[in-house]
Amino acid sequence: MKPEHAARPDQLRTEYCTDPLGVEDARPRFSWLPAHPRGGGVGGQRAYQVRVASTRTDCLSGGADIWDSGKVVSSQTDQIAFAGTELGSAHRYYWSVRTWDPAGDVSAWAAPATFEMGLLTPGEWRCAQWITRNLPADELSADALPAPLLRKTFRLPDRPIDRARLYISALGYGVAHLDGHRIGTNLLDPAPTNYAETVLYTVHDATETLRRGAGGSHVLAVELGRGRYGEPASNVWFWHKAPWWDNPKLLALLRVWFADGTVANIVSDPSWRAADGPTRFDSLFLGEQYDARLRRTGWELSDYDDTAWQPAVASAPPGGALRSQQQEPIRAVAETEPVGVSEPQDGVQVVDFGRQLAGHARLTVSGRRGVCLSIRYGERLDADGLVDISQNHIDGDIQTDTYVLAGEDEEVFAPQFSYKGFQYMQIEGHPGKLRPEDVRAVELHTDVASTGDFACDDELVNRIHQGCRRAILSNLHGLPTDTPTYEKNGWTADAHLTANVASYNFFMPRVYTKWLQDFTDAQLPSGELPPIVPTSGWGYRGSDASITAPVPAWDAAYFEIPWTMYRHYGDERILARHYDGQRRYLDFLSTAIDGGVVYGGLGDFLAPGANGRPPEGPAVHETAYTYRIVTLLKQIAAVLGHDQDLPAYDEIGRLVRDGFTATFFDQASVACHGEVATEYRQSPNVLGLAFDLVPHDQRSAVLDGLVADIRARGNHLDTGVLGTKYLFPLLSDNGLVDLAYVVATQRTYPGYGYWIDQGATALFEAWHADARSRNHHFYGTVDQWFYEDIAGIRPGAAGYAQVRIRPVPPAALGWAKASLTTVRGPITAQWRRMTDGIEITADIPPGVTAEIHVPMHGGYDVHYRHDGTWTFRGE
Known part of the structure; x- marks a missing residue:
């Protein structure tokens, strides 16, 4: 050696x-x-x-x-x-x-x-009990649900501490203090789940905090919020009446290992003391009410007198299995200063932060005791310059905090148990003129690392890319959600459409691993999945929901997300873990196949001019996605070696393919259509081509028809969220990258450039200018095209054991580049136009093989290179 x-x-x-x-x-x-x-x-x-x-x-x-x-x-x-x-x-x-x-x-x-390791068996919790604040039923009402304060004083032996860990599950959310010090930086913790199936606990290192006070009196103090566990606001998704719904409760174990090998355990039980806190009401949807006059100063310290507090009471466990929270927590990742403050009405001040984000206010204020401030958050302003949060899904005024002043010289308010989506903050009741330095927007999201970036010489494209990144992060709060303002739900299609976008830009495996467990918890024994995960029960067949299963284009998330994990991170275990659940879902979906067609669902949602489902009907899209599901399951089975299952999948695939062709492909017009007669529709043809459902001898004619329709619309798309994802790569793959580029950058309706000109800093929910949300991500699929086609970088083998670099340069661009921090190391690909052609440069880490396609007249030259920096010239 x-x-x-x-x-x-x-x-x-x-x-x-x-x-x-x-x-x-x-x-x-x-x-x-x-x-x-x-x-x-x-x-x-x-x-x-x-x-x-x-x-x-x-x-x-x-x-x-x-x-x-x-x-x-x-x-x-x-x-x-x-x-x-x-x-x-x-x-x-x-x-x-x-x-x-x-x-x-x-x-x-x-x-x-x-x-x-975590606590691997229930016995490891050492008799810790779920506890809560005892409030008589007649004291509880929808507008009086104070956040409990719970505390326990204790002493430890005066001997050297080796390590200490706090294991804590505070439902719905909890903020813990040890000896007056806040434990950890987690916010809105733990992440939401189906609490009847899974309850997450968090592990904190408490060693140094205890060492500073070893041998003396200590106190563990926790404030509880409601979160998804006890959402009080009536809403159309049934969160206020979920089967697990209950008032806040706590399970805690503080374990201390001493240097001599002994161990001490401090557990949650009825010996704790409890009282109401100054947070008088909290709702993930509506906001928080905080009365600073009721603040219990020093309650987190060991010498605080809690003799007037009541004993805590044991509470029924939430039912779900305790699991360690292994994804990144939500944290405060940035603070944003205002770019302007206006006063559209007397006593009403509106703060503009210049961009869309998700989080809350941090407000510094001085004033008379008892003065009440109202803080309303929103993504847009109405015609009068006031924050517009109009909606019809939740009872009450959403995203509104109130703060009652204690009358101190200077007070700081930052809500703890909710987050809001906003660019604007409307403050009423402020005792003076609001100074810009008195208010900050605190940005909160799951603290995933940034792993990729894209840039080119068109600033419009760069702004679209940054808007995609911002929309992904603004909708990452313990799981991928749809809007940080209006719903905060885990809509499954929203997440799977942008799974590759998220994985190019951010380190996502821990988030997706957790969310896929939520799918396991949501799946019924029949294999059925709801379109929102986790769910309160909304979306199942037979439920009183506006959308019920199956919705293959949404349910495909259970296949797309594991495949994305495998593609970007080489995670074969995640494929194996969910394979049986995927098979059961396909069994369930097969019962809904009628003559090779799946009717119902949502289809190509929010196409231009459509307020939801597409005018051609959803069946053509849901059937196409049924075929996509079968295709993905065949690929997963092949990776896992389940070749014995492939004939059954082939049979279902043939049935669906034949049904699609017979029902949705018209030989006379050589085009795909929906079950409802309409003029030409782009998305059925996009999906028919992208999923290989169009007869092979008709592909060129179908593509010609699609291009003709795009050009007839002045080089505009006419696709919703499903068709848009595949439109741009479909055009690029067929030598039409310049057309794809023009469509993607359109500054007139509908187009991404149009949004930018309307002031977008993230992404709109729909193509029209007055879309409900201005911070939605499911149209962010264009960013995948930026990485994979414009810059030309994508995994060539699972986990980037091989990288494929094949740029498709539009004539409108002079250069483009993308960088990725992969599980194999950093990879960069860039190209630029020279006077005599295209120059491509690639940086490849050790152990990775790059397949580099250099553009030449009439095609590409392919080069295989290992680690290092490589430069090639093309034509």
Whole structure:
């Protein structure tokens, strides 16, 4: 063996996370980036060795008492599953890796990483009970639901602390303090679930906080909010009467490991004290009411006198299995200053933050005790310059906070248990003239890392790209949602349409892993899925809902999201985990196939001029997506080796394909149509071509008809959310990238440029200028086209073991580039026009093979290259 050199692997992760707490999988997976080559040689990895140990010393010294993989000849650097001895509940482990390069040189061992298991059995909660504030039924009403305060004082032995962890599930939301210090930076925590099936708990490191006060008196204090668990506002999706609905409650375990090996446990039980807090009402939809006069100053400190408080009471568990929250939490990620303050009416001041975002206000104010401020948030203004939040899905004024002043010299208000979608903030009752420095917009979303970016020399395109990114983040709050203002629901099509967009721009595997568990919880034994996940029960067959299953174009999320995970992250385990559920769904969907056609559903939602379902009817689109589901399931089965299932899928696919052709393809006009007679419609033809449902000998004629209709509309699309996703790549793939570019950048209705000229900073929900929401993401599919066709970068094999770089440069652009931080390392692709042709440059990380397609007259030259920077000239 050749001697070690200084380079070593880095960016070690366990289950997609650096040094995670609360890992639940019995066989957690490891990943790393291999050591960089010395002297500019070919890099990558030929073999690896992983060690897992119970102490850092053992890990460094080679005493891997938990697992030693030995030398494994493989180039794989991610999805490496642990295969050692059984891992213990709440145990912390250390692991490291070394790698061999293609020349046979072995790296140094990587700096050890850690992972810590969650509470793997119910008994590990050590008799912790669900507790709450005892409020008599006659004190509860829709407008009087105060947020409970719960606290427990305790003492610990005066001995050195090794580590301390707080395991906490506060439903619907909780904010915890230990000895007066806020624990963690999580907000709106934990993420929403179907609480009858899954209840998430969060693990916090409390070591340093306890060490600062070791041996003295301590206090654990928690304030509870309602969230999805106890939503009080009557709404059309039944959240206010969900089967699990209840008032806020807490489950907590503070476990302290001492250096001498002993352990102390502080648990939630009726020995805690409880009282009402100053938050008098909170609703995810309506907002919060906070009375600062009722603030209990110092209640988070151990010397606070709580003798007047009542004992907490035991509460019925919510029913769902306790699971560790393993996705990134929601955090305050930025603060935005106002760009302007207006006063459209006396006593009414409107703050403009210049762009759409999701979050809440942070308001600094001084005034007389008892003065009440109203803060209303919205994405748009009405004709009078006031915030417009008109809607008809929720009873009451949505997105409105109230704050009653305590009369102190300076007070700061920031709501804790809701978020709003807004650009504008309307403040009424302010005791003076609002100064811009007195108000900030605090942006909140699930704190996913940014992993990609795109740019070109057309600033309009760059603004559309940034709007897509902003819309994705504004709708990421524990799960992908539809609007941060009006619904906050996990509509399934919205998320699957932009899953690739999200995965190019952000690190999404932990979010999607959690959300796919929500699908498992939502799926009925029959295989049925609702179009909103999680759901309160809304959307199932037989429910009193406006939309009921099946909706294949929405339900396809259960297939598209795992496939996206596999495509971008090489995650085969997620495919295996949900394969049986996918099969059961197809069994359910098959019962709705009538002559190869699926009737009902939503179809190509919000096409131009359509207020919801398309004029041609939804069946053509839902049938096309049924075929798409079968196609995806065949691909998944092939990856997993379930070849025995393929004949059954082929049979269903033939049935649907034949039904589509017989019902929706007209030989005379050589075009696809819906079940309702209309003039030519673009989306049936887009999906028919994109999903390979058009007779092969008619494809050119169908494409010609689509192009003719686009040109007849002045180079405008006429597609809703389904057709738009596939329109641009379909045109690019058929040599019509210049037409696709003109359509995508149209500054007249309907078009993305039109939105920008209407002041869009995210994406509108519909093509018309007065669309309900101005911060929606399901039309963000154009950003996938920017990455994959304009810049020309996409995974060529699962998890970027190979990358495919094939730009399709529009004549209107002089250059474009995209960069991705993948699980294999950073990849960049860029091209620019030269006087004598196109120059392509690609940066490839070690261990990745690039398939680089260089544009030439009449086609492409294909080059295969390994790590390094490569430049090619095309024509």
